[in-house]
Amino acid sequence: LGDRLLYLPHVYGPSVHPMPYFSDPGFPENLPAVWDAHFGHLSARSLPWGIGEFGGKYQGQDQVWQDRFVRYLREKGVKVWFYWALNPNSGDTGGILEDDWKTPVWPKIRLLQSLMAAPSGQAFDFLPAEGEVVNPERGFAADSYYPDEPSLDAAAKLAEARAKGFEVRLIRRTYYLHAFAGQDSLPQSFLNTLAQDLQSAQGAGVKLILRFAYRPDENLQGSPTYCDPPKERILAHLAQIGPVLRAHLGVIAYLEAGLIGPWGEWHSASPEAALMDPLPGYNEGNQPPCGRQNYDRKLPNAKTLEIVQALLQEVPGRKVAVRYPMAKAKLLELAGGGSPGTYPSPSAFSPLVPLEAHGNTLKARLGAHNDCFLASENDFGTYYYDPGPQQELEKEYWSQDSRFTVMGGETCTPTPYVPPEEGDPAAYVYRQFQRFRFNNLNLNYHPGFLSWLAGQRFGPDTLLQALKRDLGYRLYLRRVEVDRIHLSPGQSLTLRLYLENQGFGSMYNPKGLELVFVREGDGLEVARSLGSGFHGPPPGEEAVYTYTAEAPSGPGTYALWLRIYDPDLPDDPRYSVRLASRLEYRDGRNHLALYVHVR
Incomplete structure (x- = not known):
């Protein structure tokens, strides 16, 4: 009978059962003798035993005894054990999941993983690297604009960035197509330039963030007037651009949606082309040709959706970043048969979950870019204007959605907006980059903001160095x-x-x-x-x-x-x-x- 019985005692710490040996001056090194007396002695008699339950909150004395207990089990070669518990509502022990029932308590996971090593194998534990680890598709990005720069010299961009102290693996190349906005076809010379730029990027070992836009500036009084082309012309241009992009897909990191509004930033859309609708309640008044300072004509409509879907079709497997969380939510709502002309419902702000991530759906392939990060409480209209639940909903939506998609952009003010109650501006700014899961940031704009980052102490170095290290994946x-x-x-x-x-x-x-x-x-x-x-x-x-x-x-x-x-x-x-x-x-x-x- 003895060979068929397995002894599985339950072992808990001071928060569950405060025994005298937890307050002994020799704690925790007094514990192995206690465990030997209770069950460890069975090993010397070659009798089988394991642990039926153990666990506890991983803090204070409970952490100390668990660390020592796991080491004891490894020393004894124990392979049969059960940890209490998975669920977080387990009273005095907690769980290995946080209160959201999704997030692992990683210190507990790491502790238990140390009991799972294969006995006949080999393992190696690494220390983390220090400083920036330069990798593709992440980090600070150089930028370049057509036609101001008629062709891209990617190697020169890398050298220019290196001279400023940046090792870049991304270049954001924006193509302003205002010269072709009135033409149904793009000239072959432009398509050749695009192909040469992509070849230049590959020659330098970098990837491109691409944006196509028709309006290089706002239509201010006394300035040139730029217009959004009609939808049909944009679709025709995309059909020409697509084969060039697909031939060089490997050097494209992702695209920004662009195409509509000044700088392709999806506001101030031209009323004539009506590629976007006014926000509900917004009266843009009598507009001059192509619109002027009508910032709140930014609500996606059926034309916007058709353009975005065409862009996605031209670059299979690549993500397309949109300018506002509201814009992604509205595009998904429209694609699902939702009503046009209305602000997205709260349910539309539903972030990606693991089962949806990295698929070929509209939801999985739309990413984000914020070109006025930390400019104000609402990032100059990136989020719902007024502080409150809707603004916070949109921020949290972008934060959670970016777990599985891309987030990039730039700053647009000389210094960041920091709420008055924040005592440590550098720590606050770092947390915001972390919260929104930034993959990349323009190293050229805003220069004042970059100087501010370089002047802020953060940990052992500056905040700028911390961002070099932590932007993107690591x-x-x-x-x-x-x-x-x-x-x-x-x-x-x-x-x-x-x-x-x-x-x-x-x-x-x-x-x-x-x-x-x-x-x-x-x-x-x-x-x-x-x-x-x-x-x-x-x-x-x-x-x-x-x-x-x-x-x-x-x-x-x-x-x-x-x-x-x-x-x-x-x-x-x-x-x-x-x-x-x-x-x-x-x-x-x-x-x-x-x-x-x-x-």
Whole structure:
């Protein structure tokens, strides 16, 4: 009977059962003797035991005893245990989920993960990298404007940014097409320029954020008048641009919707073309031709939706960023059969959830850009004008939606708006970039704002340095495990990656993963695909990824390297992702500090 019984005691800490040994002067090193007396002695008698329940809130003495208990279980080689509890409403122990029932309590997760390592395998724990880790599709972005700059010299843009202390991997290239607004067809010379610009970007190893617009300025008194073209002309132009973009899709990070209004920023739309409607209750009065300072003609309508859908169709797999949270909500409402001319209902401000993320739907492919970030309480009309529930709803919508899509833009004031009650302006500004999950920021505008960032102390350095480090994704590989280190030729190897996204933003474009076995001695390389469509964890979150790869057929000792590559440019290491861990990175590969032996 003894061989068929498994002893599973329940063990809890001082907040659940305040026993005298928790207040002993030797705490917590007195605890192993207590546990040995209660159940640990069974190991010496080769009797099976595990832990039926343990847990607690992870703070104070409860954290101390749990840390010591988990170390005790590892020392004893215990593999059978149950943690109380998953759900957060578990009274005096709490759970491994926060009160929202969705967010993991990561310190508890990490504690329990240390009990899950495969006993016959090999693991390595990495320290996080320090400072900026330069990677594709993130960080500060250079900018360039056509026709002021008739062609893009991407390498010169990188050199110019480097001279200012920025290592950039993004250039925002805006094309002002006012010279062609009255023409049904774009000239071939412009299409050639566009293709050459995309080739220039690839030659420099950068990606482009593209925007097409017809109005390079507002229609102010005494200034030139610029008009939105009719919808049909815009659609015809997009049909010409599309093949050029698709031929160079790999160097496009994403597009900004543009096309409508001054600078393509989706306000002050021309009444004649009526590509957008006035906001409800807004009377734009008698407008001069093409509109002037009619800022609140910014509500998407059926024409807006048709233009956005056409733009998305021309760039399969790429996201398109819109200027306002209200605009995305209204586009989705219209696409679902909602009424035109009305402000989006509260239910339309429904952010992406994991099951919807990264799909080929309108909701998943529309991102965001804010070109007046921290300019005022409503970012100069980016959000609902008046403070209150609606404005906060729109801010939170953008914050949560950007977990799985793109957020970029620029500032437009010399200094940031900071609420009077905020005692630490630098900390407040950092939190706002973090809240809205910024992937990139224009390094040229506003110059005053950039100078302010450089002058603010934040942690050990400046706020500008913190943004260089944290804009976009920052994938920290905390731990790597394999299930075995001795393999037969062709045998399956299980690889487990513990990743944390420590950056502000998401990996909005998918990547491919490859495990590369590199043999010691002759350097023979054997690459095994781990799959495609990899986006990593959302910003501020952790995840564990498990993969299976076949061992090489030839005998030898092999180092393991991880390649996170761009599926559109798989052979160019400049577009591969470097992990934010202290590891060796070479030729687009991350050394996992593990070795396997094939015999």
